[in-house]
Amino acid sequence: MNLRKRAISGIMLAGSMVVMCAIADAASTVSAEAVAVVADTRTDLATDGTAGVVAQLNQVSTDAVEMAAAGVENSQTILVASADEEAQVAEDTEEASAVQEETVSVEKSAQADSKEDETTQEADAVEDVQNADVDSETDTENTVDVENTKDIENTKETENIEDTENIQNTENAEWQNRLMADVDEFLYVRASGDADAEIIGKLYKGDVADVVENGDTWTHVVSGDVDGYVNNDYCVSGEDALDYAQENVETEAQVNTNGLRVRNAASEDASVITAVSEGTTLTVDTDAETEDGWVAVKYKGQTAYVSADYVTTELALGEAVTIEEEKAALAKKAEEEAAAKAAQTKETTTVQNASVSASYDDVTLLAALIQCEAGNELYEGQLAVGAVVMNRLRSGAYPSSISGVIYQSGQFPPAGQGMVASIAANGPKSSCVQAAQQALGGSDNTGGATCFSRASSGRAGVVIGNHVFY
Template identity: 45%
Template sequence: MKTNARKRGLCVLMIAVMLLFAADWNVLTVLASETSPEFDLNAGASQVVEADILSEDTSFQDKVEEAQEEAEERNKFVMANVENSVNVRAEASSESEKVGLLYEDCGGQILERGDGWTKIQSGELIGWVKNDYLLFGEDAWAYAEEVGVTIATVETEALRVRKEPSEDAGVYGLLEIDSEHEVMEQLDGWVAIKYGKYTGYISSEYVSLEFFIEEGETMEQIQERERLLALEKAKLTTNLGATAATEEDVVLLAALIHCEAGNQSYDGKVAVGAVVCNRVRSSRFPNSIREVIYSPGQFTPAGNGKVDARIAAGVDEECMQAARDAIAGETTVGDALYFRRAGNKTGYVIGDHVFY
């Protein structure tokens, strides 16, 4: 490569010399009188060409080094190639102690690669994984780009979210400094993000972008996560005390449960009943099951006649039992007061609903 660069430099030098000799003699005389002798003039041209060659060599070398660094990074990268998870061992043996799990969509760095096993690091997890359950090189990078996510972190106060990637476009709203947003697409000077139900555009000048891949878990991390989940579940299922109700209230609540969650799991059915009973307990809502259910604009099936029609047709026993359990104080969603179809709303998700 250096030889080619020097050849190009010599060609430039020859052209420069030819231009000097071909130029008008009067112009050369003026240049000589105002600057230096002809020999020095040609020497200066040579120095400029040599400087260009050095600059070109340096720039080319930088690009080569960048490419080498990127290639090395790709060669050290690994992704899990499993449907669920794969065991990570303390040593390169199936009989060795299990130190953690590498899940589907998780990635990491190669610490040592062997014929049958590879030592990896994924987050805090360090250990050996069978090569059969890993992707390497370009395969790993391709999969990472498919399942990974790029996060934009806002680095300025009140960043405008535009309706189009243009300074002249309308504004949906403002983003706070340090807020994080998943990137949908990167454009020239703009980043597309999800903003509510819209696609918004923010200037790439005012955000930092970072690509994330899920990481594995050590056995200690798994145990701690399961402990916290158990505490959260206990909180969500703590009996909140019985709600005053007649048999008619039980049937009414069961009919609403059938209309709202008839195709959901039993926990999902109890959750709908619990929301109604939680409202009865709350000072923000009426203090009876009937009044809560028939409050204007609250439960669509109650307002459009479907609840009454279900009562007339009869309610199945599972919905009846879910209503009795909810009235007795059982809950699967703590003291949640609302629910809707699962989507962007944050809360406790059970089946097709999110409770909050």
């Protein structure tokens, strides 16, 4: 009995050793795999999150239990024949519990590492999100600033474009029922749409008319006091009329204030040429470069500038005139010309002044000047030129000799150009020699004039032939 007990004890001892070795091997394997799993959890944490880590730990626990169970089964197989089944089961249960505890420890360690990594990653993620928010806010602010600037610029540009378009649209709308004559001088306006109808007015180039009714050949129009019909073949209407007006009619600038400065450049620092009063009309120089806030105008043959704030610009359009109005205008013009001529012409009487002694050369030189200035005039005109030279000689305000008066600088162009000397050398016409001798003898039909110019100049004086003497 004792022997048997000893044998059983030895067998149990040996079996215990076998079980411990098996458990050790299993634990070593489980530990190695747990380490690998911990490493894998870091990767899984980044890719699959916490769920991946839990799945790995569950797998480690399952594998450990299975390996421990396999070791116990092998040990049980060895000990079944030699030991009591209950003792062996108890011991196996204890060993399995130890393995399970180790597995749980490994799992807790892995979970701790996982939580630490997860916390770190979450902190990094929060920081990244915060930084991203800050960057996003900064980018948003910059974007808003840029967009606001662009919106302002776009708004201003849009407003300018809209203003221009509104002006153009308004102008185009005004011209939809307008008409102009596309002619060199004027177009007849008739009482009806017939080429043989009575002429009641004229639509001159640059005049504009309002369309009453369009027709295929004739259009009923109204312009000024004229109400009649014009032939469509000689007219342009609508936007074509506007284009025609802009190309063929001058643009005027009406001054709206007193003392408006006219400058030589589009700048407030530019020199002032003159100042004009309210109501003055200036012609716009449409060929000059445009400057914001300024209007280019024509002033005494040069381009000048006035502030756009104080002028109103518009096309200088005219209106048709009736035949009666035109007759009245022509009569008025004739009266004005007659009045001007009357003011210009005085009653001419020939006075006799003291004669002046002169040599042959003086007579020839004076006759040559008379021929240059009035060689094709009536004799009275030739005498008048000679009288002017003698009146200068007597006045004391000019040179004291005939040659000195004739060759005085800037006075008689033919003398300075050599024409007088040429004619004197070849011999003047007889009528001019006679006029020179009479002038030297004291005859004066100019009323004491010392100057003369073309009668068309409009100067007041005594008109003789094509000259006015004053």
